Amino acid sequence: MRVTREQEAQIIAALQAAPLDRIRLMKTIFLAWHRGGRREGPFHFQPYMYGPCAFDLYDALADMEQRGLVVQAPHPVNRWGDYYLTEAGKQAATAIPSDVSLAMEPIARWASTQGFRPLLDAVYREAPEFASKSILRAQEAAR
Amino acid sequence: MTLIIAIPAENGVVFASDSQVTTGAVRATGTKIYRLNDHAVWGASGEVALIQRFAEQLGLFPNRTQPLETIRDDLAARVKQAAVSCLAVDFRTQFFQNNPDALLGLHPGDFLFAECRDAPRILHILTNGTSEWVEGRFAATGNGELFAHALLQKYASRSLSMDQAKLLAYKVIEEAIEVVSFGLGPPIHVWEVTGGKTRQISSAEESALADSARILREEEVGLLRRLNVQREGSTVPAELPAGNA
Numbered sequence: 239m240r241v242t243r244e245q246e247a248q249i250i251a252a253l254q255a256a257p258l259d260r261i262r263l264m265k266t267i268f269l270a271w272h273r274g275g276r277r278e279g280p281f282h283f284q285p286y287m288y289g290p291c292a293f294d295l296y297d298a299l300a301d302m303e304q305r306g307l308v309v310q311a312p313h314p315v316n317r318w319g320d321y322y323l324t325e326a327g328k329q330a331a332t333a334i335p336s337d338v339s340l341a342m343e344p345i346a347r348w349a350s351t352q353g354f355r356p357l358l359d360a361v362y363r364e365a366p367e368f369a370s371k372s373i374l375r376a377q378e379a380a381r
Numbered sequence: 382m383t384l385i386i387a388i389p390a391e392n393g394v395v396f397a398s399d400s401q402v403t404t405g406a407v408r409a410t411g412t413k414i415y416r417l418n419d420h421a422v423w424g425a426s427g428e429v430a431l432i433q434r435f436a437e438q439l440g441l442f443p444n445r446t447q448p449l450e451t452i453r454d455d456l457a458a459r460v461k462q463a464a465v466s467c468l469a470v471d472f473r474t475q476f477f478q479n480n481p482d483a484l485l486g487l488h489p490g491d492f493l494f495a496e497c498r499d500a501p502r503i504l505h506i507l508t509n510g511t512s513e514w515v516e517g518r519f520a521a522t523g524n525g526e527l528f529a530h531a532l533l534q535k536y537a538s539r540s541l542s543m544d545q546a547k548l549l550a551y552k553v554i555e556e557a558i559e560v561v562s563f564g565l566g567p568p569i570h571v572w573e574v575t576g577g578k579t580r581q582i583s584s585a586e587e588s589a590l591a592d593s594a595r596i597l598r599e600e601e602v603g604l605l606r607r608l609n610v611q612r613e614g615s616t617v618p619a620e621l622p623a624g625n626a
Contacts, residue, residue, distance in 0.1 A: 260588065260592055261592050261595065261596065264592070286589055286593065287544060287548060287589075287590075287593035287596075288589075288592055288593045288596040291589050291592075293583070293585040293586060293589060294585070296584070296585035296588040296589065297584075297585050300584065314559070315555070315559065315595075316555075316558075316567040316568075316591075317567075317588070317591055318595060353599075354595075354596055354599045354600075355599070355600070355603055358596070371544070373548075373593060373596060373597050373600065374596070374600060
């Protein structure tokens with residue numbers, strides 16, 4: 239599936255602010271969408287086992303990686319590494335609308351410093367309906 | 382070298398495998414799970430030549446769409462036939478004519494089938510032609526099998542949703558790939574075997590499973606750490622008095 243320009247812009251804007259692994263990238267883009275009033279967006283979020291998940295984000299990342307806009311750093315566990323913008327990705331970043339960058343930058347910087355639990359706790363506080371299938375929420379309920 | 386896992390769930394079976402194919406010192410990526418019909422899949426560990434011969438036999442089998450219960454013995458016969466045909470062309474066979482176990486060891490193989498019609502079913506077939514139903518628990522085959530049993534044992538008698546079973550299958554294979562010295566490798570393939578909707582999950586779904594498994598792994602470590610903090614902060618002595626052990 240070919241990534242749309244809107245999808246590409248959001249991913250590039252987030253990674254321009256900070257290299258992110260897939261989980262932090264997913265939550266960054268979700269929070270930007272949520273805080274922006276949940277208008278019709280390029281990604282389609284649904285509750286999943288680790289909170290809000292847009293399956294189309296994975297396809298978009300794969301497409302951008304194939305086209306040389308982003309690269310995933312090596313990691314001992316397959317696909318746990320952070321994504322970085324390549325030179326081509328940085329070039330593409332110059333054409334990103336400023337409102338997209340402004341919305342994404344503070345969230346991406348914050349997310350890059352968070353452990354998974356604090357990150358997910360923050361997401362669930364803001365959007366509890368996306369925790370309905372969460373592994374962590376299930377653990378909380380079981381206590 | 383392989384790890385294939387079948388985990389029964391509330392409304393089906395999750396069937397998952399690593400995808401490394403090892404030939405001598407060379408590794409490649411390949412498919413290890415195959416559709417039998419709309420209700421069932423199969424996979425095997427062992428020698429590639431044997432598995433290929435079985436797949437060829439299966440392609441000629443007209444009743445492959447029938448329930449496993451109906452075709453169990455036919456499938457077992459085809460596994461045995463594949464083993465026999467491998468032995469027929471192997472020059473080593475002549476040296477082991479009086480030792481059937483050694484003969485079977487020349488072309489090892491272990492076959493798992495999963496089906497969901499009215500209920501989830503798992504069938505295990507050996508190259509000697511015998512078969513067994515795996516009732517109410519998971520099954521695993523391949524050189525990573527022991528890791529799967531160790532990691533899954535605590536869930537053996539628990540009822541799992543399809544999502545939970547997929548997550549567990551993914552996580553177990555991922556952890557086995559990290560630990561096993563050779564023969565296992567990514568990507569991890571996951572199939573949902575449900576009544577009439579048997580399918581391999583998409584690469585995006587597989588990525589989401591990988592991220593969920595990562596959260597679960599982090600949370601396992603975090604849980605232990607939090608227990609430690611609670612212990613340090615509690616009034617219970619860290620070590621029990623002598624005689625209370």
